[in-house]
Amino acid sequence: MTKGTVTGTGRALRGALAGLVAAAVALGVAELVAAITGPLSSPVIAVGGTAIDLTPAPVKDFAVAHFGSDDKAALETGILVLLAIFAAVIGTLAALWLAAGLAGLAVFGAIGVSAAVTRPAAGPAAALPAVIGVAVAATALTVLIKAARGSRRENPAGASEVARPDRRRFLAAAGMAAAAAVVAGGAGDLLLRRFSAAAARSQVRLPRAAVQAPPTPVGADLKIPGVSSFFTPDTSFYRVDTDLVVPQVSPEQWTLHITGMVDHEVELTFAELLKLPLIEHDMTLVCVSNEVGGPYAGNARWLGASLPALLRRAGMRRGADQVLSASTDGMTISTPVATIMDGRQALIAVGMNGQPLPLEHGFPARMVVPGLYGYVSATKWVTRLEVTTFARQRAYWTQRGYAAEAPIKTESRIDVPRPLARFPAGPVAVAGVAWAPHRGISAVEVCVDGGPWHVARLAAADGTDTWRQWTWAWSAAPGLHTLQVRATDGTGATQTPQRAGVLPNGATGRDSVVVTVT
Numbered sequence: 001m002t003k004g005t006v007t008g009t010g011r012a013l014r015g016a017l018a019g020l021v022a023a024a025v026a027l028g029v030a031e032l033v034a035a036i037t038g039p040l041s042s043p044v045i046a047v048g049g050t051a052i053d054l055t056p057a058p059v060k061d062f063a064v065a066h067f068g069s070d071d072k073a074a075l076e077t078g079i080l081v082l083l084a085i086f087a088a089v090i091g092t093l094a095a096l097w098l099a100a101g102l103a104g105l106a107v108f109g110a111i112g113v114s115a116a117v118t119r120p121a122a123g124p125a126a127a128l129p130a131v132i133g134v135a136v137a138a139t140a141l142t143v144l145i146k147a148a149r150g151s152r153r154e155n156p157a158g159a160s161e162v163a164r165p166d167r168r169r170f171l172a173a174a175g176m177a178a179a180a181a182v183v184a185g186g187a188g189d190l191l192l193r194r195f196s197a198a199a200a201r202s203q204v205r206l207p208r209a210a211v212q213a214p215p216t217p218v219g220a221d222l223k224i225p226g227v228s229s230f231f232t233p234d235t236s237f238y239r240v241d242t243d244l245v246v247p248q249v250s251p252e253q254w255t256l257h258i259t260g261m262v263d264h265e266v267e268l269t270f271a272e273l274l275k276l277p278l279i280e281h282d283m284t285l286v287c288v289s290n291e292v293g294g295p296y297a298g299n300a301r302w303l304g305a306s307l308p309a310l311l312r313r314a315g316m317r318r319g320a321d322q323v324l325s326a327s328t329d330g331m332t333i334s335t336p337v338a339t340i341m342d343g344r345q346a347l348i349a350v351g352m353n354g355q356p357l358p359l360e361h362g363f364p365a366r367m368v369v370p371g372l373y374g375y376v377s378a379t380k381w382v383t384r385l386e387v388t389t390f391a392r393q394r395a396y397w398t399q400r401g402y403a404a405e406a407p408i409k410t411e412s413r414i415d416v417p418r419p420l421a422r423f424p425a426g427p428v429a430v431a432g433v434a435w436a437p438h439r440g441i442s443a444v445e446v447c448v449d450g451g452p453w454h455v456a457r458l459a460a461a462d463g464t465d466t467w468r469q470w471t472w473a474w475s476a477a478p479g480l481h482t483l484q485v486r487a488t489d490g491t492g493a494t495q496t497p498q499r500a501g502v503l504p505n506g507a508t509g510r511d512s513v514v515v516t517v518t
């Protein structure tokens, strides 16, 4: 190896390191500035949010199916990895030609700025974190590259020596810049906590329901180990939304605005909402992205104001067939007027399982409508209801290929035994949950190895809007076995064996598990 290549490699490496440190400075400073301008203006969050909105529905479904509730962590990691590669390239380039490196940094800043200012509810100040972050990073990059190049020293005879990189000076500068990035980022994170709505939530006292839910029937929960509990605790309730950071909505500032095809617009504060007669209702919420056998379903006791009553109060006009609800995060959700008004308990909910809504489930208020998938009914952090028509307006997921109308399909899931379980021959409880919200479940059957269908025992029904646990006692003989389940809803329709993916209106097919009996 010649000395030239060693120096060249060393220079490239120092350049790459300078680029990485400059990127860290950009992010750290941006985080600190975002502590003033708001969490959504942080460039990684803004770029991530834009990426989510631009992601085609099948890729989103892949992410939900494979990363589950970690899909957001996976996206953020992906963005940071891409950013690191980009930063190393910019730094290497800067080591050769500083202006080109700085231009690269400007491109990276421009991506951050354009993502931040185009996010829903972003003001012009949203550009500041990326702009200031990149400006400081440009200074850091210039200093580091100069340090990496070293200085030409004049020797006593007056002839200049060849530029000699001063490795110690470079590493010291890089270390200092990296430390400053960490301090700025850490301080930004701490300061960003002031945006949290957690303290406001802890102050909320929910009033007693004017219409209480009937007592949950004894035996609604069979308490079989491994089977989803009848009520899903808030902490394990699935979460699906497009938000990288949970929207923080202050109940003092929150209002619900009812507009569009109405005789008189209504604007309601949170205090006014709590004064309305509140209804308590048990219902199971399901995500359209739930694959057969998947986890994106949960059951809760909701507390909220009657949505039909609010629409009547606004004087909904004839000819309207859609309520387009919108949230602080830019989500829009379309729900058929006919469904909302047909007598089911459609609510503007403020409580979930006896507590104010958790922040990630829509605090201070969200919509819930029994029987419809979440993306057409369950607007979290809802602030606006526009009475309109399907002909005129399309909602977020409808624009991305999902169906405009989407009642929840009848499904049943085997919770135990687990897939690929091994256990000794003898009596075994096969059990799980089945749902057909608003139609109810009338039967669940299990079959072993494609044989006859056996009727399972159903847990007591808590209305028709909730799921039902079921169990079947199997005398398991040794061997490899496939268990399958199917449910029949309250209208007498049995779940189709036909497999379909989640697009455009929910998956179909039967859940099955393969087990080994020894």
Ligand SMILES: Nc1nc2c(c(=O)[nH]1)N[C@H]1C(S)=C(S)[C@@H](COP(=O)(O)O)O[C@H]1N2
Pocket (backbone or CB within 6 Å): 237, 238, 239, 240, 241, 242, 243, 285, 286, 287, 288, 327, 328, 329, 331, 360, 361, 362, 373, 374, 375, 378, 379, 380, 381, 382
């Ligand atoms: N504001 C907002 N509301 C939203 C969403 C969202 O992305 N943003 N996702 C919807 C979808 S697809 C589902 S399935 C439910 C999930 O509600 P959960 O997270 O409380 O379980 O919220 C719905 N409401």
Ligand SMILES: [Mo]
Pocket (backbone or CB within 6 Å): 240, 286, 287, 288, 289, 373, 374, 375
């Ligand atoms: Mo969903």
